[in-house]
Amino acid sequence: MKAMKKLRIVALPLLVLLFAATDLGAQLPGNQMATQSLRAYWHVFIAYAVAIVMVLGWVVSIARRLARVEAQLGE
Amino acid sequence: MSAYLGQIRAIVWKDLLLELRTRERVVAMGAFAVLAAVLFNYSIDRTVVQPQDIGAGLIWMTIVFGGLLGVGRTFHLEAEDGAFRGVLMSPVPKDAVFLGKMLSNFVLLYVVSLLVVAVFMLFFGMELGTSPAVLGLVLALGALGFVALGTLFAAVSAGTRMGETLLPILIFPVLIPMVVYGAGATGRLLAGRPVSEVVGNIRMLAAFALMAVAVGAVLFRFVVED
Amino acid sequence: MSGKGIRSTGTALAVLGLVGMLLVYSLSFFWVATDRLQGVSQRIFYIHVPAAWTCFLAFGIAALTSGMYLWLRDERLDRAAVCAAEGGMIFGAIMLTTGPLWGAIAWNTYWNWEPRLVLTLLLWFIFLGYFMVRTSTEDPEKGKRFAAVVAIVGALLIPLIHLSVTWFRDVPQFLHPQPVVVKPEGPTLDGDMLTVLLTSLGVFTTLFFGLFLLRYALETLRAEVQARAREATA
Numbered sequence: 459m460k461a462m463k464k465l466r467i468v469a470l471p472l473l474v475l476l477f478a479a480t481d482l483g484a485q486l487p488g489n490q491m492a493t494q495s496l497r498a499y500w501h502v503f504i505a506y507a508v509a510i511v512m513v514l515g516w517v518v519s520i521a522r523r524l525a526r527v528e529a530q531l532g533e
Numbered sequence: 534m535s536a537y538l539g540q541i542r543a544i545v546w547k548d549l550l551l552e553l554r555t556r557e558r559v560v561a562m563g564a565f566a567v568l569a570a571v572l573f574n575y576s577i578d579r580t581v582v583q584p585q586d587i588g589a590g591l592i593w594m595t596i597v598f599g600g601l602l603g604v605g606r607t608f609h610l611e612a613e614d615g616a617f618r619g620v621l622m623s624p625v626p627k628d629a630v631f632l633g634k635m636l637s638n639f640v641l642l643y644v645v646s647l648l649v650v651a652v653f654m655l656f657f658g659m660e661l662g663t664s665p666a667v668l669g670l671v672l673a674l675g676a677l678g679f680v681a682l683g684t685l686f687a688a689v690s691a692g693t694r695m696g697e698t699l700l701p702i703l704i705f706p707v708l709i710p711m712v713v714y715g716a717g718a719t720g721r722l723l724a725g726r727p728v729s730e731v732v733g734n735i736r737m738l739a740a741f742a743l744m745a746v747a748v749g750a751v752l753f754r755f756v757v758e759d
Numbered sequence: 760m761s762g763k764g765i766r767s768t769g770t771a772l773a774v775l776g777l778v779g780m781l782l783v784y785s786l787s788f789f790w791v792a793t794d795r796l797q798g799v800s801q802r803i804f805y806i807h808v809p810a811a812w813t814c815f816l817a818f819g820i821a822a823l824t825s826g827m828y829l830w831l832r833d834e835r836l837d838r839a840a841v842c843a844a845e846g847g848m849i850f851g852a853i854m855l856t857t858g859p860l861w862g863a864i865a866w867n868t869y870w871n872w873e874p875r876l877v878l879t880l881l882l883w884f885i886f887l888g889y890f891m892v893r894t895s896t897e898d899p900e901k902g903k904r905f906a907a908v909v910a911i912v913g914a915l916l917i918p919l920i921h922l923s924v925t926w927f928r929d930v931p932q933f934l935h936p937q938p939v940v941v942k943p944e945g946p947t948l949d950g951d952m953l954t955v956l957l958t959s960l961g962v963f964t965t966l967f968f969g970l971f972l973l974r975y976a977l978e979t980l981r982a983e984v985q986a987r988a989r990e991a992t993a
Contacts, residue, residue: 495799498864506806513849513853517773524980527981686912690892699892706913706920740919745916
């Protein structure tokens with residue numbers, strides 16, 4: 459489970475960095491037209507990803523806390 | 534009724550007398566007002582923007598931050614030596630305690646806000662604008678709303694480990710109407726616009742102040758009960 | 760509802776909600792057409808609007824139960840408040856990130872002080888204060904009372920904040936899309952898009968209530984642990 463946590467800590471900033479890089483890349487003159495629509499897709503992807511990640515994050519958080527409390531009650 | 538008002542007056546008088554003797558808070562807030570204006574002067578690039586253009590906003594932010602300094606200490610004295618217990622055990626109703634504390638805070642903050650305006654006029658060459666009396670009213674209403682919410686949240690934060698650090702987080706979101714209408718009215722008055730243009734703002738400020746006082750008076754008892 | 764009942768209902772609703780989310784995602788990507796004017800970024804709408812609605816619903820429940828807690832002093836009301844508040848923070852965060860992501864493409868600006876976004880941001884911080892106050896008091900009972908007060912002040916002043924923020928609009932024509940569904944003439948949204956939006960609204964609400972119930976079950980168990988601990992030391 460620690461590996462999962464580390465993966466999440468690494469994956470999210472990496473995603474943000476990737477997205478920022480695409481954003482900045484779009485500033486280059488020749489790139490404008492092509493990367494304009496690519497940037498839109500990125501944003502949509504990240505938006506949908508954020509929603510799922512936050513919801514699942516809450517689910518996992520509740521599940522973990524429930525497990526801990528049940529262990530305490532079991533004692 | 535007169536007994537109730539008498540109790541409030543007693544609390545106001547006690548706090549103001551203490552403040553008059555120690556001059557702790559008023560000196561701190563006053564020094565803050567002047568020094569903040571000095572810092573503002575050096576933070577503004579006069580080739581880009583004139584201080585007069587943003588003066589109203591700066592004035593109100595200075596009042597907000599200075600006000601936080603003063604209001605945060607409202608219950609400091611009572612927190613020491615368990616003096617608060619004594620206040621609560623007395624037959625004075627809790628909302629009277631709140632109103633008393635709030636009014637003494639109001640006097641303090643109003644004096645400081647007048648000082649802030651004077652300092653900004655001096656440092657940035659700003660004029661009093663259309664009507665100093667209406668400006669005084671705007672400042673008074675804003676200060677009233679601020680101290681009402683500030684006193685309530687000061688009681689809350691005094692009961693937590695974080696203390697005064699928590700105060701800005703609690704109070705800033707609900708201070709938005711005061712800043713919007715107060716700075717809006719101040720800006721227009723300082724720019725020389727007619728009073729009729731700020732009447733709407735003054736009405737909203739009054740509504741804000743009224744709501745804040747009512748909410749504070751009603752909820753204070755839940756904060757300080759045992 | 761008994762403890763077990765709450766948990767099973769919660770789990771059922773949560774699972775339903777998660778499956779529903781998959782459905783909405785598929786519908787959004789494979790079924791509904793792309794908006795002619797805004798292009799692909801408009802699809803964020805199907806996540807952003809339901810998240811906003813759920814966020815406000817959650818914070819509304821939190822404020823209401825907080826008020827009732829101060830009045831009736833029933834622990835269960837406080838438990839409901841903290842669970843709803845947590846949900847509000849989650850869905851509020853989704854709304855506040857998807858909004859600027861959409862705005863950056865559709866209107867070329869991440870943040871333009873649009874009143875609805877500002878209000879959500881403020882509510883989010885008011886409830887951040889709620890949690891901070893709750894967890895930083897020595898006496899947990901005091902913490903619950905303080906938190907309830909914070910929630911109530913926020914709820915009571917939100918209408919005035921809304922008025923002030925709307926009045927302040929300095930941009931004459933606001934970039935935030937005008938309501939397309941709840942209009943007096945009836946929804947003007949394209950049929951397919953309306954379907955996806957309404958499905959998404961239902962899904963998010965179901966998801967929220969499912970997770971709310973599970974969170975509530977957790978809070979009830981925690982209270983039991985504390986009660987036992989108190990008995991043990993007594």
